[in-house]
Every structure is written in C-alpha cells, then in structure tokens.
Amino acid sequence: MRITGYRSLTTVHDWGRPVGDVNGVVEAGVTEVPILLLETDGGLTGVGLGQHADIARVFPAVEGEDPRAVSALYDRMLSYVFKSGHAGATYGAIAAVDMALWDLKAKMAGEPLWRTLGARDRFVPGYASGLCYGLTDEAFEAHYKQWAERGFTAAKIKGGRDVERDIHRLEIAAEVLRRNTDRPGLMLDVNECWSRKQAVRLTSEVEARVDLTWIEEPLRRWDAEGHAIVSRAIKAAVATGENLTGVDQFTPLFESKAVDVVQTGSVWGITHFNRVAMAAHAHNLPVSPVGYDCNPVAHAAAAVPNMVGIEIQDFNFPVGLSVDQQIMDGGLVLGDCPGLGIEVDEAAITANRLSGTWSKSGGPHVRPRRAGLGLVPASRAAAER
Numbered sequence: 287m288r289i290t291g292y293r294s295l296t297t298v299h300d301w302g303r304p305v306g307d308v309n310g311v312v313e314a315g316v317t318e319v320p321i322l323l324l325e326t327d328g329g330l331t332g333v334g335l336g337q338h339a340d341i342a343r344v345f346p347a348v349e350g351e352d353p354r355a356v357s358a359l360y361d362r363m364l365s366y367v368f369k370s371g372h373a374g375a376t377y378g379a380i381a382a383v384d385m386a387l388w389d390l391k392a393k394m395a396g397e398p399l400w401r402t403l404g405a406r407d408r409f410v411p412g413y414a415s416g417l418c419y420g421l422t423d424e425a426f427e428a429h430y431k432q433w434a435e436r437g438f439t440a441a442k443i444k445g446g447r448d449v450e451r452d453i454h455r456l457e458i459a460a461e462v463l464r465r466n467t468d469r470p471g472l473m474l475d476v477n478e479c480w481s482r483k484q485a486v487r488l489t490s491e492v493e494a495r496v497d498l499t500w501i502e503e504p505l506r507r508w509d510a511e512g513h514a515i516v517s518r519a520i521k522a523a524v525a526t527g528e529n530l531t532g533v534d535q536f537t538p539l540f541e542s543k544a545v546d547v548v549q550t551g552s553v554w555g556i557t558h559f560n561r562v563a564m565a566a567h568a569h570n571l572p573v574s575p576v577g578y579d580c581n582p583v584a585h586a587a588a589a590v591p592n593m594v595g596i597e598i599q600d601f602n603f604p605v606g607l608s609v610d611q612q613i614m615d616g617g618l619v620l621g622d623c624p625g626l627g628i629e630v631d632e633a634a635i636t637a638n639r640l641s642g643t644w645s646k647s648g649g650p651h652v653r654p655r656r657a658g659l660g661l662v663p664a665s666r667a668a669a670e671r
Contacts, residue, residue: 287328287394289348292341292383295321297635299579299604303429304420307477308446311420316640319579319604321630324386326353330393332386333628335582336553340379343367348383353390360384360557364532377531381555385582388556389625398585398610398627399556400620405588412598412617413440413471415577418455426455430462432601437616439463440471440595442502446479449488456496466616471595473525475502482512486519498522500547503529513544523547528576533561540569547571547594552578556586563590580609582626584618606635 301315322341324332332353347366348359363380364372372380392399400408414433418426430441441459445452456472463470474492476485485504492498500523505512507529517524523546530536531554539545548566550559552575563573563586573590575583577597587593598618603609610627612619621627 287326287330287352287354287390289324289351289353290327291325291349292345293323293325294338294341295323295630295632295635297321297604297606298638298640299600300602300640301417301600302602303416303425305417307417307419307444307475308479309477313420318641319607320382321607321635322382322386323630324353324383324390326390328394330390332388332390332393333626333630334382334384334386334389334555335579335628336378336382336385336555337375338379338382340376341382343376344379344383348387353387354394356384356387356391357557359387360555373531378553381553381558384555384557385626388585389628393625396624398620398622399625400585400588403556403560403586403589405585407588408620409615410584410588410593410596410618410620412438412596412613413442413473414438415442415475415597415599417444417599419444423454423458427458427462430459434462434465436601436614437466439467439616440473440499442473442475442597444477445474446476449491453492453495456492456498460496469497471499472496473500473502474498476504478503478506480504482509482515485512485516489516489520489522493521500525502526502549508538510538510542510544513539514542517544517546525549525574527562532558533565536562536565540565540571545571548573550575550583552576552581552583556583559583559586560590563592567592579604580607580626580628581611581618582628584611584620585626588620605638605640606631606633 297319299317299319303315304311304313306312320337322334322338344363347363392402416429443455460470489501502525504516525547526545527549528551548571550562566573572592572594574594575596577599587596608629610621610623
C-alpha cells in the first residue's frame with residue numbers, strides 16, 4: 287500500500303460555553319478543527335487532526351511511501367524541511383501527517399492504535415480541564431460537577447490574572463471533586479503570563495491556601511533558567527512543554543532541571559509524544575499530554591510507562607466526527623475500532639453552517655498586549671474580567 291494524496295477539511299467544535307484562558311476567550315464557544323485525510327492506493331484513508339497549513343511543503347516527503355514506516359517517515363519529513371526550518375506551522379503539518387500515518391498503520395493491522403503501540407490496557411487516566419477562564423463562578427461549578435459525575439478526581443483551571451479569583455476557583459473545584467476523593471488533584475494553568483518573580487510570589491500565595499499539584503506554564507516556554515528558579519522556590523510541581531516542537535527544544539529544560547511534569551501538545555502528533563515521553567522517562571520525569579479534540583494522543587499515552595494523566599477538555603466531539611472512546615471513571619476508555627477510531631462524516635461537515643473563532647481577535651491564540659498581574663490596578667483587572 288502506498289500514499290497517493292491528501293485532502294483537507296475543516297469542521298467545528300461547539301463547546302456550548304465560552305472557552306479560553308488568560309490570553310483571551312472565545313465567547314461564542316465555537317472553534318475550528320482542521321482535518322487531514324491521507325489517501326492510499328489500497329482504499330484506506332488516514333485521519334490526522336490539527337492545523338496543517340504547510341501540508342504542501344511536507345507531503346512530497348511521504349508521497350508514494352508505505353505508511354507502515356511511520357517513524358522513518360516522520361524523520362524524512364523533518365529532513366525534507368531541514369534547511370528552512372520545521373517549527374510552527376510546518377511542525378503542525380508534520381504532526382497531522384504523522385497522526386494520519388499511525389492511523390493507517392493500525393488500520394492495516396486491523397486493530398486499534400493503542401494495541402499497535404503496545405498498550406496493555408484500554409483505559410487512560412485523565413484530569414478534567416474545561417478551558418474555563420470565561421465562565422462565571424456558577425457556570426464554573428456546574429461544569430466541574432459534570433466531571434465529578436464521571437468519576438474524575440483531578441482538575442485544572444485557567445487563571446493568572448487575579449490570584450484571589452484563582453484560589454477561589456481552585457477551592458470550588460476541590461469541593462466538587464471531594465465526592466470522589468479526599469484529596470483532589472488541583473492544577474493551575476496561567477498560560478505563560480507571569481514573570482519569574484510573579485511566578486514565585488503568586489504560586490506561593492496559592493500554596494498557602496490550596497494543596498496545589500502543579501503550576502502550568504508559569505513563564506514563557508523558552509525560559510529554562512526561569513522555570514528552574516520557580517521549581518526550586520515552590521512546593522508544587524512545574525509543568526510545561528506543550529508548545530515546544532521537537533525533542534531538541536526540551537533539552538534546555540532537562541539540563542536546567544527546570545520541569546517536573548513534562549507536557550506535550552496533542553497537536554504535535556504521536557511520534558513527537560512518544561519521543562518526548564521517552565526523553566522524560568530517561569530523566570525520571572512523568573509526562574502528560576495536553577488536550578485536543580477527539581483525544582488522539584490517548585492511544586500513545588496508554589502505552590508509555592511514565593504517563594500520569596491526559597488532559598480531557600470536553601464530553602462532546604466536533605461536528606461530523608464520531609470517536610470510538612468513552613469518558614468515564616476519571617479518564618478515557620478507548621475502543622476497538624481500527625486506527626484512531628475516528629470516523630469522518632464529510633456530508634455532515636459540508637452541511638454545517640457554524641464557523642470557528644480560535645484565531646480571531648479576542649481568542650486565546652492571539653496574545654494581547656497588556657501589563658502583567660501585579661502591575662495592573664485591581665479596579666482595572668476586575669473591569670477586564
């Protein structure tokens with residue numbers, strides 16, 4: 287079987303609530319979901335998720351190849367764009383192809399991807415994460431009650447702008463989750479909005495009142511020295527890495543002892559996750575993939591020895607996508623459909639009239655220019671919430 291071509295589709299995910307973080311909120315709660323369909327001469331189609339605007343740039347590296355050679359083809363794509371660089375949008379395209387290749391490899395074997403990757407158990411432990419920055423306290427509590435009803439014992443909230451608000455929300459989440467455990471796991475994600483001094487001071491304030499499991503992305507992703515300073519100064523773990531592309535970008539974090547929970551972005555693909563997970567394992571560190579539509583990296587997470595929990599962001603799936611998995615018992619139960627277990631209904635996607643707004647002004651992917659927490663008057667911070 288050989289790879290013959292590709293097609294691109296875009297569907298949407300209707301979250302049914304505002305979603306976002308300190309950098310911005312999509313009030314409409316509808317976001318776009320790019321889909322890559324990798325075609326073969328054997329009649330099978332591989333499904334890859336995530337933005338892939340640079341697909342035409344990397345596709346020649348896999349055209350005509352046997353999709354079973356996934357790891358070699360991943361390196362071939364990297365080599366193909368070696369001179370001009372592979373980060374950002376190009377890495378996204380490589381990741382979408384990589385995901386589609388793994389989907390094809392498992393489909394050719396007639397088994398779910400978690401089996402192909404060597405997992406023993408179809409269950410993947412997770413934690414609740416509602417992209418909840420734009421919710422009122424009442425909506426926030428109601429939302430996390432839904433996670434508690436599905437057996438979750440850990441939750442991550444979005445914060446970073448108002449530490450008192452963050453503490454209050456963490457306390458609400460803890461109370462909700464105590465129906466399932468005496469000691470809930472609580473994480474705070476500030477999405478790179480603090481300075482080094484703010485990170486130490488404000489995390490310490492949170493720790494004085496909440497049993498914090500980890501602080502996520504306290505600083506900009508490239509500040510290995512700063513992350514090491516924060517990690518040494520606080521009791522909670524420091525989690526970061528989801529926006530790094532390639533194992534090489536994690537090396538400064540490892541060398542500086544700057545990360546306690548190694549994170550990977552689900553949009554960077556299966557091979558990326560596997561390699562980062564093994565690099566973390568070699569440094570005696572746990573790994574945790576961040577969430578994305580349909581939870582595709584869960585198949586790989588089920589097979590690595592140091593995975594501590596996958597971020598799960600919603601109970602529903604994008605328009606036109608059916609996914610063979612269940613969210614229950616505090617995690618994901620993967621099914622037996624071959625490959626990723628994602629079926630694409632192109633007619634439903636074509637008929638959809640909603641449009642997504644991740645990248646438009648106000649969304650969390652368009653970082654605003656504003657002063658950091660502690661430099662903004664409380665009255666103004668409240669007005670901006």
